[in-house]
Amino acid sequence: MIQRSLRLIGGPADIGRTPLFWVGFAVAVAFFLLYPTQVSSFRASNVAYYLLNVPMGLGMALLWGYCGVLSFGHVAYFGIAAYLYGIIAGNMAGSSWGPLVGVGGGLLGCAIVAAIFGYFVFYARVQKWIIPILTLVFTLLLETFLGQTAGYQWRVGTVLLGGYNGMTGIPWFQLGGFVFEGYSFYYLCLGIVILTYFGLRMLMNAKFGQVVVAMREDELRTEMLGFDTRFRQCAVFVISAMLAGLSGLLYVQWGNYITPSQVGLLQAALPVVWTAVGGRTSLLAVVIATIVLNWLTYTLSSQGNQYAMVIIGGLLVVTMMFFPRGIVVMLAETIGRRPWRRRQAAEGRS
Amino acid sequence: MSGAVLLETKALSKRFGGVVAANNIDFTVTEGELRCLIGPNGAGKSTLFSMLCGIQKADSGEIYAFGKRVTHRQAFHRVRRGLGLTFQSNRAFHDLSVAENLAIPRKPLHARSHQKAAERYRYALDAFGLDPADQTRSGELSHDQLQWLEIAMVLAGFPDLVMLDEPTAGMATEETNRTAEVLKALQDSGLTLLVVEHDMAFVRLVADSVTVLHQGTIFAEGTVEDITTSEAVRSIYLGKA
Numbered sequence: 001m002i003q004r005s006l007r008l009i010g011g012p013a014d015i016g017r018t019p020l021f022w023v024g025f026a027v028a029v030a031f032f033l034l035y036p037t038q039v040s041s042f043r044a045s046n047v048a049y050y051l052l053n054v055p056m057g058l059g060m061a062l063l064w065g066y067c068g069v070l071s072f073g074h075v076a077y078f079g080i081a082a083y084l085y086g087i088i089a090g091n092m093a094g095s096s097w098g099p100l101v102g103v104g105g106g107l108l109g110c111a112i113v114a115a116i117f118g119y120f121v122f123y124a125r126v127q128k129w130i131i132p133i134l135t136l137v138f139t140l141l142l143e144t145f146l147g148q149t150a151g152y153q154w155r156v157g158t159v160l161l162g163g164y165n166g167m168t169g170i171p172w173f174q175l176g177g178f179v180f181e182g183y184s185f186y187y188l189c190l191g192i193v194i195l196t197y198f199g200l201r202m203l204m205n206a207k208f209g210q211v212v213v214a215m216r217e218d219e220l221r222t223e224m225l226g227f228d229t230r231f232r233q234c235a236v237f238v239i240s241a242m243l244a245g246l247s248g249l250l251y252v253q254w255g256n257y258i259t260p261s262q263v264g265l266l267q268a269a270l271p272v273v274w275t276a277v278g279g280r281t282s283l284l285a286v287v288i289a290t291i292v293l294n295w296l297t298y299t300l301s302s303q304g305n306q307y308a309m310v311i312i313g314g315l316l317v318v319t320m321m322f323f324p325r326g327i328v329v330m331l332a333e334t335i336g337r338r339p340w341r342r343r344q345a346a347e348g349r350s
Numbered sequence: 351m352s353g354a355v356l357l358e359t360k361a362l363s364k365r366f367g368g369v370v371a372a373n374n375i376d377f378t379v380t381e382g383e384l385r386c387l388i389g390p391n392g393a394g395k396s397t398l399f400s401m402l403c404g405i406q407k408a409d410s411g412e413i414y415a416f417g418k419r420v421t422h423r424q425a426f427h428r429v430r431r432g433l434g435l436t437f438q439s440n441r442a443f444h445d446l447s448v449a450e451n452l453a454i455p456r457k458p459l460h461a462r463s464h465q466k467a468a469e470r471y472r473y474a475l476d477a478f479g480l481d482p483a484d485q486t487r488s489g490e491l492s493h494d495q496l497q498w499l500e501i502a503m504v505l506a507g508f509p510d511l512v513m514l515d516e517p518t519a520g521m522a523t524e525e526t527n528r529t530a531e532v533l534k535a536l537q538d539s540g541l542t543l544l545v546v547e548h549d550m551a552f553v554r555l556v557a558d559s560v561t562v563l564h565q566g567t568i569f570a571e572g573t574v575e576d577i578t579t580s581e582a583v584r585s586i587y588l589g590k591a
Contacts, residue, residue: 012447207453207454210446210450210453210454211454213443213446213450214443214446214454217443217444217445217446218441218443220405220441221437221441221442221443222454223424223425223426223429224403224405224425224426224429224435224437225429225454225455225456225503225504225507226426226429226430226455226456226457226507227426227456228424228426229426
């Protein structure tokens, strides 16, 4: 079991397989583990914000990079999970089970909505280039709907949806009597990022991942090898939506509020930018890009720069022009992080 | 051939606007045979091939595979029943390694003899010089190797009936002959094959039986000798019929 897991983690589905890479990885994890001990809870909270976006970035990498399906509206699932958590946990306020039920409800809600959306898209064999438009329309509709939920009549139980002001006072996540806030929330985010990364790395190195990549390469060929590509694309869409939902759940813990702008156009573009800039065919690249770009956005914004998003957008354009496979991926290739590919290719030729 | 009918069509028809691509085609492939499907350009070979494997839907008529009606079944269902196919243009996964290409195919639910199918697969790997552990990116292979890789990928799914659309297109004589040898050996091991082919030299090398399509209908059927000596068949290839 452990041997199989290690084999799957070390498979070729992502950059970084050498002992040197794993040493660097361990150093990076140690840095993040020790970081809160050296800084204020405010700074740790900022880094927690960067980390909580990683599952959504990874979901985008899975869907776009590995499966070849671009969603421009995955923040819809971020919002669905966040709102559902707020509604469930808010109505169960006072119960230590409320937040846990809220997390389950949020993820389940994401899965159901994504499965219904995915069913109509993939089983109808909608062409790939239309999917980004459909997903964007979906999230903009959701934003518009949530924006008009101001007023007392828009309440679920005791929880007000709040219109454009959003939902506030959302309870912290807790397990039993232990509440995840401050430093413990930081470690919760870090733990989820690491688990999600390794989980996806194993998934993509398993047979399921091989077939997902095959679908990206040639959907018809994959189907003619006996696979129901519609079902598998739908499954990847649901997993990816649940990862976006996981980020949404962490986000409402982080700020204890959620507003419709979180499912708006600007937010919808961000996961696409993180994934494209890092390199959509690498999970690690997307983890790095998500953290770095969130840090960059926060740093620029906090210094009074009104053009943070313009700069991030410019970075996307530069990436598309000069680093079409993503900056991190192309850097990794350049410095020889994938020598096994070349060596084995050379052996194969000879 | 006295074997069981593995693939059968009844009054299969398909139109594209005013063009009749397939017109009431009754066609069978029996167990153990290697049948070639030939015909001049526009005869309807590709349309029939696409309908048989489920890529295109027939306007009318029925398709039976392994005794079950599959007319309205999705392509992957037919593959799971034991059908395998290669396309006219090579569609191996060029960005994946040889090993990954060979690892992906799914084993059918109803493979009659896994042991035999596994032996066929291993034989094809040896005969084509393919290594299932080879990490070479398949896009770096030569055209011939890619064609062979795709055939091996299909065999990795343990099919009972393999449909090949011009498997030797673009191959030199030596490679064509080698492909023919392998296909004949696979047939001898019990595999049933349906090959769409233009190259009559290749057809002579491999075919037990030949079906000639012309203007969307079956124009002639018979042995290779029957077909190659038929004046009527020659005339349609020369545009006289």
